Amino acid sequence: MCIVGGGFQAAPFLFWIDRFAPNQHTERSMKSEAATVLEHRDFGGGYNLLVFDVPAVASEVVPGQFIHLRVPRLEGAVLRRPFSVFKADAQTLSVLYKQVGRGTRAMGEIAAGESVSIVGPLGNGFPQADASAFPVLVAGGYGVAPLYLLASRMPAKGILFVGGRSEIDILCVDAFLELGWEVQVTTEDGSIGSKGLVTGALDRWLSSRGPEVRPEFFACGPDGLLKAVGDRVISGNGQGWLSLDKHMGCGVGACLACVQKIRVDGGSVVWKRVCKDGPIFEAHEIVWPSEDSA
Ligand SMILES: Cc1cc2nc3c(=O)[nH]c(=O)nc-3n(C[C@H](O)[C@H](O)[C@H](O)COP(=O)(O)OP(=O)(O)OC[C@H]3O[C@@H](n4cnc5c(N)ncnc54)[C@H](O)[C@@H]3O)c2cc1C
Numbered sequence: 001m002c003i004v005g006g007g008f009q010a011a012p013f014l015f016w017i018d019r020f021a022p023n024q025h026t027e028r029s030m031k032s033e034a035a036t037v038l039e040h041r042d043f044g045g046g047y048n049l050l051v052f053d054v055p056a057v058a059s060e061v062v063p064g065q066f067i068h069l070r071v072p073r074l075e076g077a078v079l080r081r082p083f084s085v086f087k088a089d090a091q092t093l094s095v096l097y098k099q100v101g102r103g104t105r106a107m108g109e110i111a112a113g114e115s116v117s118i119v120g121p122l123g124n125g126f127p128q129a130d131a132s133a134f135p136v137l138v139a140g141g142y143g144v145a146p147l148y149l150l151a152s153r154m155p156a157k158g159i160l161f162v163g164g165r166s167e168i169d170i171l172c173v174d175a176f177l178e179l180g181w182e183v184q185v186t187t188e189d190g191s192i193g194s195k196g197l198v199t200g201a202l203d204r205w206l207s208s209r210g211p212e213v214r215p216e217f218f219a220c221g222p223d224g225l226l227k228a229v230g231d232r233v234i235s236g237n238g239q240g241w242l243s244l245d246k247h248m249g250c251g252v253g254a255c256l257a258c259v260q261k262i263r264v265d266g267g268s269v270v271w272k273r274v275c276k277d278g279p280i281f282e283a284h285e286i287v288w289p290s291e292d293s294a
Pocket residue numbers: 004066081082083084085095096097098099100101102103104105142145146244245246247248279
């Protein structure tokens with residue numbers, strides 16, 4: 001469901017609104033700011049880093065939150081584009097983005113020194129990790145971005161499983177190693193790390209770990225990866241936090257372009273907004289399309 005194509009009708013969905021709990025964190029700290037671009041770096045393979053000077057947003061970010069960016073010079077585009085925060089300090093924040101379409105390709109023209117409109121920080125962010133659990137991060141492609149901010153702020157060190165199609169899709173491994181995390185890399189073509197899917201490496205690790213190691217999962221990537229991680233959380237009776245990547249319109253809970261079916265206490269299913277109630281949901285909560293009989 002996407003309003004980008006212009007066919008989305010919000011009105012029939014408005015009755016859902018009163019079911020949504022407000023996201024206190026977002027409501028307290030969200031700002032619309034003019035951010036100065038400090039750096040724009042091309043990593044190759046369509047991956048880029050943008051660093052902004054935007055203290056009012058950067059200083060409030062918690063890992064897993066995102067910003068909504070208005071792409072300059074994008075003709076006819078009214079919608080912003082959402083990007084997870086990759087790094088943040090009191091003054092600056094960075095995003096790691098992949099060029100996939102019109103908006104992200106136009107972002108390639110953004111130059112250091114120019115001013116870009118940003119709304120954020122948005123979304124709920126990851127919860128604090130359980131102090132008695134072992135943090136297990138699972139990333140696909142640019143999914144490493146919010147997980148890096150999470151790892152950099154976690155007192156405990158854990159393990160990152162990162163996967164992609166090829167070597168060019170594997171980002172930030174050194175940055176995680178510098179934090180003291182263990183990293184396992186997989187690529188579908190075997191160009192770096194072990195050949196196969198990231199869940200193959202994860203399964204090998206899960207079956208070889210000692211019984212005293214109780215994993216808590218944090219994942220970001222395409223839906224297939226998130227569902228596979230969620231399946232392992234559920235079969236292991238554990239806990240896992242999955243960052244959903246949905247097409248967005250407003251980014252602040254008003255247009256309902258980003259809704260997702262979520263199980264709530266008592267087993268009933270409600271629609272929630274990924275932009276405002278998420279993007280992070282616990283694995284047991286998510287109703288994937290393949291499980292959806294309604
Ligand atoms: C909470 C959140 C955090 C995100 N964080 C990052 C990030 O850190 N780095 C990054 O590179 N991207 C991130 N994305 C995805 C990013 O927002 C989209 O890739 C971007 O909006 C595409 O814009 P476009 O105009 O280039 O693509 P379009 O021209 O609109 O679409 C091009 C192609 O990308 C697909 N697409 C568009 N939006 C999405 C989306 N949200 N998810 C999956 N596929 C999409 C379209 O179906 C189409 O196939 C995030 C998305 C969300 C919801």
